[in-house]
Amino acid sequence: MPDTHPTQIADSIGPERRAALATRFQKARSRTAELVAPLSPEDLMVQTAPYGTPAKWHLAHTSWLFEVAVLIPFSPGYRPCDPTFLDLFAARGNHPHPPPRALSRPTVAEIMRHRDHINAAVLHLIDQAEDGRWEAVAAAVTMAVAHERRHQERMLLHIKHALWCNPLRPAFEPPPDIPPAGTRQDGWVEKAGGLIEIGRPTPVPGFDHEGPRHRVWLDPYRLAARPVSCGEFLDFIKADGYSRRELWLSDGWDTARAEGWSAPLYWERTGSGGAGGWRIFTLYGMRPLDPDEPVCHVSWYEADAYARWAGARLPYEAEWEAVAADCDSMGNLLGTGHRHPCAGACHGAGPWQMCGDVWEWTRDAFTPYPGYRQPDGPDEAVHGRFAINRMVLRGGSCLTPFDHAGPWTRHHLRPESRLSVTGIRLAEDG
């Protein structure tokens, strides 16, 4: 993990700590604003993904958490600039009606003014908080910063879906220059297993459901050196993988039929050119499928069916973590400037792209670790509460903020979800 992780600053003391927290806060807030810079007010209003929200709502909701979890508890004289926002932009679970896409007011301009109001108030608090309350303030700010960064990824996922639903297929932004990929490497990482420890160590900051550290027994296994590529997934499609019932779990088969799946989300077959005429939609617009890129936007069901077809299986999260813990190469995360998985920086010995590029589905359902105790606090900061009917993902994607991806990071999604930049890494019994 990088040494700039949010709350490690809590280890030092003095005015630099205030400055460091202020910087971290400002960077997160600026990044959010930068991400929406290419978008019109109309783009900020649109919402197409079933559980999505408009970008405008993300802009306001992230401010909301600073208001309720930082300013109202810790800044005695703080006055909300508009009290109605407290209700309008609360977490969805508490505020089911109306859906955020029904709110044309407050306008984007008002929401941006509200962000400025919050920014000034939080910076003032960081600067002025009494020493005796500093730890609590710093923890609250850090939590709300983490919340905002997590919403950066979601906001990009939602806007990507909306742009793709538009027949004009507008690009979010022009493509960056990408250096030529190295030669793609194949192969496996062999591990002997045994009784190991996994889970986030206590002093490392992160989410509650990533701990506690605990022992797990692993039999010998192999983990693929890189994620499954688009070209490999295309072979699955050509082999009628979507039509062979024996490859699918029954829930997956039913879902694939009901949804009419015949390829990953954002794939389109438009002709018979290179790569069989397949094109894919990215934040840079439509472009020809690159067989060397990691496949992404696949559901757990598709990942599982692919693995079965390939004669392998998905990894257990403990298997993944044991490999990641020894690995210091990171892939492509938010902030690197590439908002699509890269064909690979496969220079040197694997494993490659363990963190970044694509979230990797595992064989584990998302349940609390042994010894887990649910902390107090608002839902936004607590993950264990949502723990059922979801599968664990590991590694982070190209849209995941840098400090939200590490060996211990546990993400979880419904097995039918394809909205995130989700991919596949194979495993085998040793």
Next chain:
Amino acid sequence: MPDTHPTQIADSIGPERRAALATRFQKARSRTAELVAPLSPEDLMVQTAPYGTPAKWHLAHTSWLFEVAVLIPFSPGYRPCDPTFLDLFAARGNHPHPPPRALSRPTVAEIMRHRDHINAAVLHLIDQAEDGRWEAVAAAVTMAVAHERRHQERMLLHIKHALWCNPLRPAFEPPPDIPPAGTRQDGWVEKAGGLIEIGRPTPVPGFDHEGPRHRVWLDPYRLAARPVSCGEFLDFIKADGYSRRELWLSDGWDTARAEGWSAPLYWERTGSGGAGGWRIFTLYGMRPLDPDEPVCHVSWYEADAYARWAGARLPYEAEWEAVAADCDSMGNLLGTGHRHPCAGACHGAGPWQMCGDVWEWTRDAFTPYPGYRQPDGPDEAVHGRFAINRMVLRGGSCLTPFDHAGPWTRHHLRPESRLSVTGIRLAEDG
């Protein structure tokens, strides 16, 4: 009917005809633009009503009809400014996916530029069309102008619903000064009935389903001199009208239960002040219920239940038309500057507000008149095609363009619909 009706200009000939058509065209287009002037780009994107569309879509769709029904057939050198718009803004029935609210692009600015492009091209065509094609051009422009004016009403209905869904309850515009209402008059208009003729006479312009003229037998009857008021409807509510099954048709009862109706749309009980604490949402924001105003935003089911409770019935459309044909007083229509039904200009002898203020539900299902033949032409100009499971309404509302409301005007809505400014006028057997 007023002598300024769209196609009556077709009776004269010469350059004044071109000027008159150009004026009519420009007035309709400007009115649309004026109506959206108070709205932000976000407001133009929002859509909440189940079958509604964003105002932005109305802006573009009305241009679309000029493009496909006027410019492409009659302006040989015409070049669409963006060919994709032809598909994006086509009538919904032909273009089910994606819903208009999913289209953040083209932006409002692009849509307004497109309107300018169309305006210039249509004015050029009106000015330059060869004499031999003039009648066809004038008919097409007239039809598309009528289409645009009809969308003005819908657009206001949709934006009203969206603003009401917003907990901030923003007003569309500040309220106008309204002169004090005259004394409300009660009573009935008595008619002897007999064998009468109804339906739009051939030379009068209008929609196909308003004709042909045909004979109908009427028994003696009475028609109320004015629409049912909010105060009267409140008596129905106080008498448990919404809970007495015997007052309702079974489909209406089921709908009222499923939707949780206990008052007209846009009514809210917020306290115990005047008029029982009821407030209503209008385009001018929330305001206390005025017992003298016509009740509006009621479904056919509620109108029918009210009439049964009141010991009366809804009128047949022929009964209504026979009264309206002799009546020269108009009520409050779009253009008068009052965008809510008025408590009444009840000065002089009734009947009052036959045209304007509220659409009035009748006892008739919407079916073609005897002798009706469906014309050729695009769906936008043809109404008979939609003729089932709808009830007829007469008279026009405060949001209906002036020349879209007359004795022959037939509107039709599903009996459960409450989105339009719909009210009640009672009738009785003579």
Next chain:
Amino acid sequence: MPDTHPTQIADSIGPERRAALATRFQKARSRTAELVAPLSPEDLMVQTAPYGTPAKWHLAHTSWLFEVAVLIPFSPGYRPCDPTFLDLFAARGNHPHPPPRALSRPTVAEIMRHRDHINAAVLHLIDQAEDGRWEAVAAAVTMAVAHERRHQERMLLHIKHALWCNPLRPAFEPPPDIPPAGTRQDGWVEKAGGLIEIGRPTPVPGFDHEGPRHRVWLDPYRLAARPVSCGEFLDFIKADGYSRRELWLSDGWDTARAEGWSAPLYWERTGSGGAGGWRIFTLYGMRPLDPDEPVCHVSWYEADAYARWAGARLPYEAEWEAVAADCDSMGNLLGTGHRHPCAGACHGAGPWQMCGDVWEWTRDAFTPYPGYRQPDGPDEAVHGRFAINRMVLRGGSCLTPFDHAGPWTRHHLRPESRLSVTGIRLAEDG
């Protein structure tokens, strides 16, 4: 109308009246029992049609009305054999949960014992009712007999649907011997129209919504001499009638798409034999389509689309009634022993099959007649209450009890309904 109509007996007085009512009661009750004789207890439990009920429920529900509307009000000492049945078998609208198909108890044997109990009690009442209460008793019995007879038709419709849903396609009963049909006659009945009277005359017994008698103006018209045949409807199918949007009302088009309609209900294409390989399911099992039979089990939407394709239209109900009033030929009704429309007894001058064989869709929505006043009484006896979103049918089908079909009979169904034996008779402007 036949001179045996239920309440005409009310014109005479004396012990014969008791005997006549007793006979009428017994005949109706026996007919119901005869109709279920071919069915197993399992058949009596099955329910497949969306708004259908098991035959078992019809058996019990018809008894229920005698209990609540005849015995409890008029037989002071009457003791229900099982009080819970009063709730279990009440009209569905009052008793939504659980659906009748969820009730395996009471068993069929218990329900038949209950019928016997009711039969004995009603016969006792008919025999013993005091003179002063006789008219009220006779009216109540007559109404409940009419109710039972109406349920005979529904019960057969529901069991037909259930047998058809069964892949074994069992026949309800073996086919009867049918005499060879006469030569099919074509042509039209010409009528001059004018101001006519329609509606059930007051002294004639029948349902409330069939009156009052009132005047209607008709323009000259023609009514087809016979219903549309299967062969003619097959031409519509071959001409791609189900795929040509311009032939359909928009609601009909959407329904046909959503339901996947490409032929009438109960039609199946199983090969390429006679009549294009089409076979149809009847109460006698599957059999080859007979091109000369009236087409049946079509929705209003299909009837309307067929008429448009054929260059004609559906008749107004007043047009139909004016022809039927002069017509003394009846077709095939329940009791004749043919439980499927016949190819026609087209001997002699038309019109043919005005009553019987198929219910004929009209152009009219089902609304109350002018001057209609809703009577008091239980829902079972009152029809006006259900009057919306339904189209009027006339004439009765091969499953309609003999005395439930006459020139004034008004039936009504949702336009999408195909469960009844519904057909098409064309009309044209004169």
Next chain:
Amino acid sequence: MPDTHPTQIADSIGPERRAALATRFQKARSRTAELVAPLSPEDLMVQTAPYGTPAKWHLAHTSWLFEVAVLIPFSPGYRPCDPTFLDLFAARGNHPHPPPRALSRPTVAEIMRHRDHINAAVLHLIDQAEDGRWEAVAAAVTMAVAHERRHQERMLLHIKHALWCNPLRPAFEPPPDIPPAGTRQDGWVEKAGGLIEIGRPTPVPGFDHEGPRHRVWLDPYRLAARPVSCGEFLDFIKADGYSRRELWLSDGWDTARAEGWSAPLYWERTGSGGAGGWRIFTLYGMRPLDPDEPVCHVSWYEADAYARWAGARLPYEAEWEAVAADCDSMGNLLGTGHRHPCAGACHGAGPWQMCGDVWEWTRDAFTPYPGYRQPDGPDEAVHGRFAINRMVLRGGSCLTPFDHAGPWTRHHLRPESRLSVTGIRLAEDG
């Protein structure tokens, strides 16, 4: 495990093996027939549970598997008595339409004749199978016997639900005499954990997903000596457990709201008598709640919320298995004659009722064990295929056949399921 387990007979050889298999086959088939003996043909047709099937279908479907998996592959001259049954009674996944409840034919009598036909043919095969094919025949018969026994439990669950939906609340059978319960014991079983082995040992017969045997690390823990009682669960209800959002996972909270849960399935509050007026529906009809009985018919969500409220947690399945492996006391299973969980045979040292009475929810999602390989074979014999969105249950219920409940038995249900006899056993970290 009892020494009479199905395929342990495969260890010996000779004519006794044929006799033993024949006996096992006959006992399973007779038990099914005995279970439906109290039911009328109507009861055998009814189906109310959302994923349920009528008892009649269970009777036929169990025969079907003997036909397709035993007789057709192994009895060359075998002739199906009715080939259409092969399709009609196939597993639901392969045969979605029509639902079994729509099939009134074949009748119960035909299905029972079909069972006799199958019985004779299977017994003939067992008697005559060549030595070289014996092992395959015995394996197929054993699998199909296991399948039939599993359906016995489901059939009882479905009929229980149907009887409960009936307002008459009929009992399935009269209650048996139950010996007085011993004193209820509380307390915990303490375990040290460590690296243990779980999973069905290879030679023991059972389902594929119960193996392979593999190592698991367990921290020290405590397992409750007995299941949670109705009285304890009533305390949770009284403490507003169903209304306290913080006790529930979000999916559970949403489900409980949507379904209106305020008590376990089959609980009804009818007054204020003993146990707060609560009564519960059992296969013996309605009866007062017994606070000492294990609570049953709770979903995983309710079990999890209860555990959180009680300050404990659900056990991991490995924790459960480690205790059960050392435990030789069985509870109340199908065949003991008690078809409802008993207040307990809590004589002697715990743990009590580990097998039988109630299925016990665990904290584990149902996923394949490490090293699992999906076997070939029909879906009926393979469980791994259905492995997602389900939670693991252990122990068997009072409706589970005796040889389907042991330390290794893994059952799995959706977390919202309440149809099975599911209960709660608490655990705690050590």
